[in-house]
Amino acid sequence: MSAVLKSVTDARSTKSKEESTDSAGPDKKFRQRVLILSSRGVTYRHRHLLQDLTSLLPHSRKDSKLDTKSKLFQLNELADLYNCNNILFFEARKREDLYMWMSKPPNGPTVKFHVQNLHTMEELHFSGNCLKGSRPLLSFDKTFESKPHLMVVKELMVQTFGVPKGARKSKPFVDHVMSFTVADGKVWIRCYQICEAELGKKDAKGNGVDGEEEDDEKKKKGRKTGRSETEISLLEIGPRVVLTPIIIQEGSFGGPIIYENKEYVSPNVLRAEYRNRRAQKFNVRSAQKVGREIKKKALRLDKHRVGGGGGKDWEELQAGLKDLFQED
């Protein structure tokens, strides 16, 4: 009996498959699974961002922190282990800088971003909210298609942030938009809830006392015309992130670098510059102090030097004078 049932179901499934292939043509279902994890040394904000992303991406698999920061190619094996074909890896450095790696294992390209202006849902008190696991609309800036490296970035984003149809925990309704915009050489990510308000209803409420009949008529009208009557507005959900692409590698966490952002300045360098600039003040002052000492000596204003013309002091003074004139 069971065999019969099996054969029947098999036949049905094959039929349905055929139908689907007929209707969609050569397009297959896009299977996407994202491995999300971070390195050690993330701060709470980084952790919260991770949490937000996992809650927004039902097709993601969250894993424990990765121990190493140098052998990132281990991630490929990990992805294989978890059956994932996308990796979203957050690398924290010095407990303040966050880098995001986006990759297509086993041999897709890898993009490394520097994460800036990071704000999680927790700290942004936005009133927007959406279903956990609903599929987002992905809105891309046209600029993404202007340059090849941006095209790669866009493709990776489509696959990691786009929830595939029929993903395990996904919901059938669409109630939020993720927007990706290129501005100032950076990718800005925002997430909005879609609020629908029926205009007909609003009007009815506005009229209020006029009578139920009118309301009914309007409702009917609304039903007839349907779609055009609703007004769409957006409410931001969060999180907010700005990504600066740094490099693109040809392989997954390996291979030659095929793109490098020349506008990118490492935060370490920035900090060093800042520190140097501040140190300069001290350096200048200390140099001035030394110069003043020498000048004093040259003018014999120093009390102890007044009597003595020769000897060691005299030699010192001569040397000092020499230095002074050389400097000038």
Next chain:
Amino acid sequence: MEVDGEWESESDEEEDSEDDERVIDMSKLEDSDSENSEDDDEEEEETKKPRNGILKSSKATTAADEEDEEDEEDEEDEEDIPLSEISEEDEDPEADIIPRQKLTIDNHSALTASHASIALPIKKSTPFSIHHTIITSTPVEIKDVHDDLTRELAFYTQALDAAKQGRALLLAEGAPFTRPTDYFAEMVKSEEHMGKIKEKIKEQAAMKQASTDAKRQRDLKKFGKQVQVARLQERQKEKREMLDKINILKRKRAGADLGDENEGDPFDIAIEKASKVNGREGRDRKGPNVKRQKRNEKFGYGGKKKFSKSGDAVSSGDLGGFNSKGMKKNSFGNGKKAKAPRPGKSKRQTRR
């Protein structure tokens, strides 16, 4: 598919060593004609590297030269690895601080190849419900990225357009879009979180309300003070006028007392009547009682009280109480009659 294979193989080889790269280049040369130019470029690139390095080290390049180089770079976008220098007058504020020279890589062919290798096979016939991606018709331009309001507005409009478009597409395809009101499921933000947010919003609203209230109150207070001052002044004026009137009447009355008592003045009578009503008889003729008058003299009534007891030029110059004899007086009286000398011992003893 051919392209894919090629690139993969190349990447593998490149990992091994740089020496192999040339060999592969040659193989690629044989492979396809289209890639010829790129390979040439690569080789050119290799020869260029040292030359540019010299340029950098010599630092003889003027600003104009740098610009030229950048122009070249733009033209040479087709090249595999253009070298570039970030000029000191860069628009980027960060680069403004840090003039640096950086070797950058922008391998267009490799990028396009890797894009092709991972791109989803999305065609026009592919239903929208499968990929859910919308690209704006025109590039989003933001004038000033550091201006929060305009930037966020641009993002919002982009997302809103996408939402409208996507909704229309999905509804046209018959795919579900709106969540029915009776569909409940776990949300991204928990109830607790939403409660927090609501509280925050309420708090903000309350604070706003409080601040506006305080402002209004302040304004009112300012105005109220003015009103109060005006009223006080008015009252004072009234009082003064009244006192003046009374004084005049009093004077009149005193004159009347001295002169003709019989002279009947209806106004006087009226005042008398009024005073009768006001206080007891007899007292108001002499004004306040004697005790009060004396006290007023002593302690003062009205006028400045401060420093009234301190000395001034007149008081210090006043020698009324001074007597030169007084200086010679001792406690027993006259100076001449000084106290009797102490009696002798025997006398004192006998006195006892």
